[in-house]
Amino acid sequence: MATYFSSNFTLGILGGGQLGKMLLYETRKFDIRTKVLDPSNEAPSRIACDEFQQGDLMDFDTVYHFGKDVDVLTFEIEGVNIEALEKLESEGKKVYPSSKTLRNIQDKGVQKKFYSEHKIPTSPFLVFEDKYKLNEAIVRKDLTFPFVWKSCTGGYDGKGVSVIRDAEAVIPLPEGACIAEKLIPFKNELAVIVARNPSGEVTTYPVVEMEFHPEANQVEYVLCPARIDENVAEKARAVTSKVSEAFQHVGLLAVELFQTEDDEILVNEVAPRPHNSGHYSIEASYTNQFEQHLRAILDLPLGKTDSKVGGIMVNLVGAEGHTGAVDYKNIEQILGMDGVTPHIYGKKQTRPFRKMGHVTIVNEDLSEARKIAEEVKKTIQVISK
Amino acid sequence: MATYFSSNFTLGILGGGQLGKMLLYETRKFDIRTKVLDPSNEAPSRIACDEFQQGDLMDFDTVYHFGKDVDVLTFEIEGVNIEALEKLESEGKKVYPSSKTLRNIQDKGVQKKFYSEHKIPTSPFLVFEDKYKLNEAIVRKDLTFPFVWKSCTGGYDGKGVSVIRDAEAVIPLPEGACIAEKLIPFKNELAVIVARNPSGEVTTYPVVEMEFHPEANQVEYVLCPARIDENVAEKARAVTSKVSEAFQHVGLLAVELFQTEDDEILVNEVAPRPHNSGHYSIEASYTNQFEQHLRAILDLPLGKTDSKVGGIMVNLVGAEGHTGAVDYKNIEQILGMDGVTPHIYGKKQTRPFRKMGHVTIVNEDLSEARKIAEEVKKTIQVISK
Known part of the structure; x- marks a missing residue:
């Protein structure tokens, strides 16, 4: 087995946004060398990687040459040049998740057809x-x-x-x-994150429940565990396993699900990477999703996916009517609340509905966490200075 | 209140070792700008800070000019030029912990006299x-x-x-x-970490129990909570409060204690910074010690210090007879154990008893965690290639 730790082994990451930034906490923890490619020189991942390259993720040559130079290549965003990944793979480079997984996901038409072909329930x-x-x-x-x-x-x-x-x-x-x-009327939007490594080990996180902001169509709260019946949770996990099996992915697969009025489970869409619906895991889970992704793509044993405590995640999005240098108003107040951890992604400019950070609220009692989450939501504001 | 988040505010950190490295996970999480000074260009903190300066921590001019250039100055190692800190403070710079706290600690003779003067029980x-x-x-x-x-x-x-x-x-x-x-015969070595911010808010972590390696005189296991009677734990916390009160420190104070054969609590020594005995908190506590230190020195509200689950920390020290490029033998095996997280500090060279990393084992059941900790200890080896 390759020695990843404190060695010259280099993990390449396409994309340097907040998902990459949080992935880098884990590469730092394990002292794994990293190289990041992102179009912006102000990317949140810029300063905690070993090497940063500014470049276009959709450009064949840029992605190809970046990939040639690393030992394993992964991505934190789906919008990358897939032909470059294919060429790298054909030359023996390890690309996880694979170009094939990405091909089946990147285009939503292809993705939906994939579900039909694999008899996976979807609208x-x-x-x-x-x-x-x-x-x-x-x-x-x-x-x-x-x-x-x-x-x-x-x-x-x-x-x-x-x-x-x-x-x-x-x-x-x-x-x-x-x-x-x-348009399917549904009771709940759920999500399950499943991890798979090249050896075929698979682990599944608990089912989480997503509450959406009615206007922005962005997730507002993610609750773990979901407040649903055990048989519905069971069904959600079973569908997720089927999805994971069909994709034969390596790394995380975040599966977004609908629970219909009749308690049917339908797959909405998937993302082959750490996902907003798994951010709660940093504070609440035995193994957070970023560490799990790293374990998976490096073919290390997968970690325990159980929760230590109940977790709720609140997205911090830019307030309407505010564009410019960001100010996290009342962040000091939320730091004084029980079990509250803000994550600030490091984007210097806010604009309406831009994802600027998230806040996790953990508590042994999920309903107590939910109350605090509402307080957090009411208190903090992402505005311009 | 100063805006620390995604702003030009800069925290200066004297020392770039593993404690600094783990502190930087928290500054990254909050997007707080940092500048690090360390004599080694290969310091573990080098790559996740915003600015790194190579320089002598004991040199007056180096520390003074470094400090002039930041908004708040802290340290992750006691061996720094204290006169420079004093001069910076006299010019109005915020230095936390203060030079006065450091004066009372840096010299062990002075530290022991401080305990006597403040009627703090010590040998x-x-x-x-x-x-x-x-x-x-x-x-x-x-x-x-x-x-x-x-x-x-x-x-x-x-x-x-x-x-x-x-x-x-x-x-x-x-x-x-x-x-x-x-030489006092004692039943247990205990430790309590206490945090204090400039506003005077104080929080105390649970009492932990330290098991030492018999030869190297280094901590081998740290268990949280300590397996002691509640009245002993109470006494330990009371002594810690007295120590904290006496020092009027800002930031963390790690208080190492002896539990004597007669269940007396004596103060062994203190460290005004995140401490090896608090590493368990990254995985086990609601607020880890590094985040708490950051909250304290920035005068933010302090976080909850309770544990989510039982935690045990095993130090990863260089094996005897091994000097050279490090290899973490069997690290893959320990990653397969329940609730196990290795932290690799990023030192490229190992030598006997050098602190190269640590492993945290978390479990709802502390005695189960203790069994796994022993397995971890038996399995992983820090050797040279």
């Missing part, structure tokens, strides 16, 4: 190669209102997703390839 | 300005065997401490100032 959908075809389907009544429109590529943090209730709402949609999903 | 002692005076006291029978010899300055990790049982053992002792303490 009914149609794929359109452009807006012209979408309009055509509406005219022919192959597609009826309401439906959920999703851009096939580039969606992130609630961007690229809209609920379309009438013809008017179709007008501002972009031109590109998209999917239209049946 | 009987004599202070000698040099070895000549020590010999004189032995000749005059003012000092009788056995006793514990401690160098007044420069002691660290069991260096500068010897149990002296006869005249023969006196011969190899160094020439410098020293203290001789009465």
Whole structure:
């Protein structure tokens, strides 16, 4: 087995955002050498890696040459040049998650078809190669209102997703390839993170429950464990296992699920990396998701996924009406609350709904944590100076 | 209140060893700008700070100019130029812990006298300005065997401490100032970490129990909570409060204690910084000691010091007979054990008894954690390649 610890072994990470930054806490803990590629010289990961390279993640040559120079290559964002990953793999480079996993995920149309082919429960959908075809389907009544429109590529943090209730709402949609999903009324949005290493070891985190901000379509609270019946949790874990088995991924796979009114579990979408729904694990779990991802991609034994205590995560997003140099108003007050840990991603500029950080609230009693989480939410504000 | 988060505020840290490295996880988490001074260009803290300066921590000019350039100055090692800190303070710079706290601690003779003056229970002692005076006291029978010899300055990790049982053992002792303490038979070595911020808020961590390696005189296991009666724990916390009150320190104070055969609590020594006996807190506590130190020196509200689960820390020290490029033998095996987290400090060279890292074992059941800790200890070896 390769010696990763305090050695010349180098892990390459495509993307230097907050997920990369939190992954670097773990590489530092294990003293694993890292090299990060990100387009921004102010990327949150810039200062805790061993080597930082500024460059375009979508550029073939940049990604290829970056990958040539490292021992294992991973990514913290799906928007990377997949052809470069394929070429690296064909030359024997270890790329985890693999280009194949990413191919099945990066395009939402492909992802949905993947679920159909693998008999994984997901909402009914149609794929359109452009807006012209979408309009055509509406005219022919192959597609009826309401439906959920999703851009096939580039969606992130609630961007690229809209609920379309009438013809008017179709007008501002972009031109590109998209999917239209049946709007399913659901009780809960759930998520399960599953880790898999190249040796085939698999571990699953507890089911978490996500509460969304009604306007921004961004996760507002993530609760672990989810406040659901054990049989629903069981079903969610079973579906997740099936998804994991189908993808044969290496590293984390975050599986977002709907619990329908009839307690059916449907897969919404997946992300092959540490995920916002797993941030609670830094404070609440025996092994946090970033350490688990690292263990998985390095083919180390996976850690215990149980929780030590109940955990709730609150996203810190930029307040509406504020753009400019960030100020975390009342952060001192929330630091005085029980079991509260803010994570500040290090973005110097705020703008409405930008993910600037998150706060974790841990408590033996989840309902107590929930109360504190609301206090946190009410107290802290991400504004401009 | 100053805005520390994602701002130009800069925390200066004297020393870039493993304690500094772990403190930097917290400054990264809060996105607080840091500048580190260390004599070694390969210091573990080098890469996760915003600015690194190579320089002598004992040199007045170096420390003074480094301090001028930061907003708050702290240290992760006691061996720093104290006159420079005094000058900085006289010019209005915030230095936490203060030079006064450090003055009372840096020299073990001064520290012991401080306890006497403040009626803090400690073992009987004599202070000698040099070895000549020590010999004189032995000749005059003012000092009788056995006793514990401690160098007044420069002691660290069991260096500068010897149990002296006869005249023969006196011969190899160094020439410098020293203290001789009465050898007290004790049941347990305990430690309590207490945090205090400039506003006077004080929090105390649970009592931990330290097990020492019989030869190297280094801590081998730290258990939290200590397996002691509640009334003894109560007494330990009361003594710690008295010590904290006497020092009026800002930041952490790690108080090492003896539990005598008669269940008396005596203060052994203190350290005004994050401490080896508090490493368990990263995985086991609601607020880890590094975050707490940061909260304290920045006058932020202090965090909850309770444990989520039982925690045991095993030091990873270089194996005897091994000097050279480090190899963490069987680290993969220990990663497969329940609730086990290795911390690798990033020192590239090992030598016998050098502190190279530590491993934390957490479990709801402390006795289960203790069993796993022994397995860890038996399995992993810090050797040279």
